[in-house]
Amino acid sequence: MSALLLHWSLIAAQVLLVLAMACAALRLLRGPYVQDRVLALDALYVSAMLLMLTIGMRGGSIHYFDAALAIAMLGFVATAALSKFLLRGEVIE
Amino acid sequence: MNPAAEIPPAVAVLAALLVLAGAVLTLIGTLGLLRLRSFYARVHAPTMGTTLGAGCVLIASILLFSALESRPVLHEIAIGVFMTLTTPVTLMLLLRAAMQRGGIGSRAGESAPPDQRP
Numbered sequence A: 001m002s003a004l005l006l007h008w009s010l011i012a013a014q015v016l017l018v019l020a021m022a023c024a025a026l027r028l029l030r031g032p033y034v035q036d037r038v039l040a041l042d043a044l045y046v047s048a049m050l051l052m053l054t055i056g057m058r059g060g061s062i063h064y065f066d067a068a069l070a071i072a073m074l075g076f077v078a079t080a081a082l083s084k085f086l087l088r089g090e091v092i093e
Numbered sequence B: 001m002n003p004a005a006e007i008p009p010a011v012a013v014l015a016a017l018l019v020l021a022g023a024v025l026t027l028i029g030t031l032g033l034l035r036l037r038s039f040y041a042r043v044h045a046p047t048m049g050t051t052l053g054a055g056c057v058l059i060a061s062i063l064l065f066s067a068l069e070s071r072p073v074l075h076e077i078a079i080g081v082f083m084t085l086t087t088p089v090t091l092m093l094l095l096r097a098a099m100q101r102g103g104i105g106s107r108a109g110e111s112a113p114p115d116q117r118p
Helices: A002-030 A034-059 A064-088 B009-035 B047-069 B076-102
Strands: none
Touching (some): A002 A034, A002 B047, A034 A064, A034 B047, A064 B076, B009 B047, B047 B076
């Protein structure tokens, strides 16, 4: 019974996280300014990382954790580099 | 294959509730990102997903894998610490870039000078 509850709540969480990614992607496409798009990209990265964690929990596999960590790091680097570019006009000075 | 068969019911229920709460919080954050009016208001919305949403999902993951492998699995804390450290840094960088592009006095990006509109 509790295993069934866990199974279905993991599926529901995945659906909700995909909806969250869709919202962020819509803002990424629509966003009136460049900074809106960068912010939406950051939210998209976070949602994708959480989705990766829930996929790992559903399969009972611990290897998805590494993918989630890589996505988190890439999201940080991407957002920091884009913000630096918006701030200065170049990434590495 | 059903890995959830051999974990205790209390842990399964708690993990299920935490995962659901984390996903709902992340969705609320991105809905705010979609619906709020100005950029400076929108910056606040996704942090709901990065702090509380990610925290709930990470705690659920710790519980589930600790029960599954019958030993404490704590490496999810690495993601939590990393997110907590990096999110303020990136958002402050982004805010400084937005203020420089839109002008400090301009009301939340709505009255940015026309040459800086995309």
